[in-house]
Amino acid sequence: MIILSGIQPSGTLHVGNYFGMMRPAIELQEQGEAYYFIANYHSMTSVFDADERRHNTLGVALDFLACGLDPSKAVFFRQSDVPEVCELTWLLTTLTPMGLLERCHSYKDKLAKGQSPNHGLFSYPVLMASDILIYDSNIVPVGRDQKQHVEVTRDIAIKFNQTYGETFVIPEPQIRDSVAVVPGTDGQKMSKSYGNTIDIFGEEKPQRKTIMRLVMDSRPPEEPKPDADKNIAVQLLRLVAPKPVAADCEERLRAGGLGYGDLKKALFEHYWEYFAEARAKRSELENNLDYVNQVLRDGADKARTRATIVLDRARKNCGLD
Secondary structure (H helix, E strand, O other): OEEEEEEOOOOOOEHHHHHHHHHHHHHHOOOOEEEEEEOOOHHHHOOOOHHHHHHHHHHHHHHHHHHOOOOOOEEEEEHHHOOHHHHHHHHHHOOOOHHHHHOOHHHHHHHHOOOOOOHHHHHHHHHHHHHHHOOOOOEEEEOHHHHHHHHHHHHHHHHHHHHHOOOOOOOEEEEOOOOOOOEOOOOOEOOHHHOOOOEOOOOHHHHHHHHHOOOOOOOOOOOOOOOHHHOHHHHHHHHHOOHHHHHHHHHHHHHOOOOHHHHHHHHHHHHHHHOHHHHHHHHHHHOOHHHHHHHHHHHHHHHHHHHHHHHHHHHHHOOOO
């Protein structure tokens, strides 16, 4: 079973990235042949500073390795180190219906958020399809809100197979229903585009301030709060604290007597402790960048080996050999 997942280096990774994508991906490296890539081609639709892209790409590599990605169990690489994916994108583009792309939610959502439209943003799903198909991926773990991306990939692959003969493995989405939507500091889904994130590896003082500024209502500590399960701090605490601790805080809110300030302090302490081992590992990696870069080079070599096989198959089937 081949597993494929990627993440954009479009900014500093945050707690939502960790629980939504990184931790599930790291767990899956034990269950099959895993290919995990840093999607720096994709970042070009929203990041237009070369130094920023380089910095973010290295940051993603450090973060993933610090959080437990094992290069002996997963192929880890930069997307741009596998240029074959761009050629396959063109092959797929020639058969991709415009209507299929026009119906994609992600394009409409980005425009609604004020992002300037460009061809890369519009054709983003075709490059994503190439990312998936070029490794003969069987499983693509995604959140329910990203299921459409895999469905588009399946549609494109099926049309290519029907036109040129059996070429691509048809991937299946693995929906991560068990992964809760991680709330940001304002209660919306945690996202860089909303500016409501808590960094995984931020400095202690700024992150403490961020957590202490979590949006709460004005009810005093002694007032019972029957909707305690909807409290942002409680939802985050469930992710980083032992279950009994989170449950106790929730019950104390329901009964009355626990102030929001004390709740936020508890959240910070557990958040800081949860990522303590990863912070230490990341510090080690920052002082050994030769190792990090070698991991990415080795990963790219392995990824290109498989990508070349699939691309050659596609070229032959459509008459480009």
